[in-house]
Amino acid sequence: MNPMNYIYLSAILFTIGAIGVVIRRNAIVVFMCIELMLNAANLAFVTFANIHGNLDGQVVAFFTMVVAACEVVVGLAIIVTIYRSRRSASVDDASLLKR
């Protein structure tokens, strides 16, 4: 099978994640959509590693996973902190600068 099909799938998943980041309000769901985008990028890396027949793409995907894990830990801690002070997990409610 042509491995470019995986690249198409990766592009579609990335687009869906991007839509989700913009239209959803719940900060946790927005975060999950960011994870979806990171996963789509990972799929592209692994597919290109397969196309070129070396392991560098897989190592980069591995690093992406580690960095994404760090990002999830810090991001969720920030969400919990905001929730604790504002009692809301909606991204629209954190608008101190506007008022």
Added chain:
Amino acid sequence: MESALFHLLAPLAVISALGMLFVKKAVHSALLLAWVMISLAIFYIALGAPFLGIVQVVVYTGAVMMLFLFILMLVGVESSDSIKENIAGLRVSAILAALGIGTLFVLLIGKATLGFVPAGMASANSDGNVEGIAGILFTQYVWAFEVVSALLITAALGAMVLAHSQKSAGASVSQRALATLRFRGTSLATTAGLPNTGVFARHNAVDVPALLPDGTPAPLSISGVLQARGDIQDDRKYALGTFPQIEPTDKKSGDE
């Protein structure tokens, strides 16, 4: 085989990812995302990256999604999205822009030509995928590996600092103070503990107050939660109007 796997799983993954956008509850979104990640792990294994496939399951589907669900439970499962748009036309314009960029991606990929036959992982994985990755991870990428370890430690510390909450000073009362309050308080009545529900009462249910020895109901015996919810029975119904007579009256009359 690989083609059949792809054509079976890829539509499912796309449908779950789309479902993530449209389901109301965040928990359902999380479960759909977990499914997308599992199918990506299967794709990794099919693409000749078994190590990454396993790591995907362990790190993403295991650890990251567990963390997401944990925070969801903490923040409140019921916190569903508001439908109201704060910025007019945001949703429509966002979907249009995203469709535009998606079309651009797909067209670009369709236009691209590789110029060579896809190599496949057979030669790269000749002495094992894990061994191959370890070989270049600890030689060529060893510096990036060390930096990533520092990043992990920093992230763990940062999360601990962010999530740490200081207890208010008045919140914790020492056991000694509690004991003093109990024995030298205003009344000795509750020294031996609060009365249980239904003690001496006519019903042995949790929402029926206990009766004190003098026949009056003891509202303290009902759990505070029930009181707050208003699920408490009317205790006057269960009060004994007068003391029950210990000696029957007709015996008394027989004496006379």
